[in-house]
Amino acid sequence: MTGYFTWTTSPDEVAPSTLLAVVHGVIGQLFFGLVIAMTAFTSNTWRAWGDPKPAPGAKAERLLGAILIVLLVLQLVHGALQRHYSVGLLVHITGAVLVVVFAVMSGLRAWGLYPDIGPLRRTGLILLGLLLLQVILGICALVAAGMTEGISPRPTWDVILTTAHQAVGALVLAAAVALTVLSYRMLEAPSEAASPA
Secondary structure (H helix, E strand, O other): OOOOOOOOOOHHHHOOOHHHHHHHHHHHHHHHHHHHHHHHHOOHHHHHOOOOEEOOOHHHHHHHHHHHHHHHHHHHHHHHHHHHHOOOHHHHHHHHHHHHHHHHHHHHHHHHHOOOOHHHHHHHHHHHHHHHHHHHHHHHHHHHHHHOOOOOOOOHHHHHHHHHHHHHHHHHHHHHHHHHHHHHHHEEOHHHOOOOO
């Protein structure tokens, strides 16, 4: 990806733009999250769901979800910078710890507090499962980066590991978006209840 249209085949002119790769990677995953939200809005589950269920923790679910999504977007940026420029590893690891904390809280709450709301419960479990896979892939990618430092070109297995880590990160973001959006549709905070006329 050069960032501009060209007919030339000159290696200097068609060299990939690393900055464009970072921007493309981040925007691509943000667009994926938007598609997941739109899918939730137009799903049969969304349309068939009756009135939201009163839930004292509804506002907490939404706040946790919003914080998690922001943290995941920041992780996307830090991960892309780490992958393409080899900078920000400590920030990326610190961000990963925060993501784990908020994702575990969101997933466990959705799974444990709403046993009668199947879509929330299932999405919470999916988030937790993807998070576990992402942590394992992150550790493997970190070890692989240390083992292959200075090797060019990078071994295929290293590229596969880091790409899997990136792809599962996108799925974690998708699950967080779905969980947050569904919490708005299926849960009602006590203060949101309609007051009698």
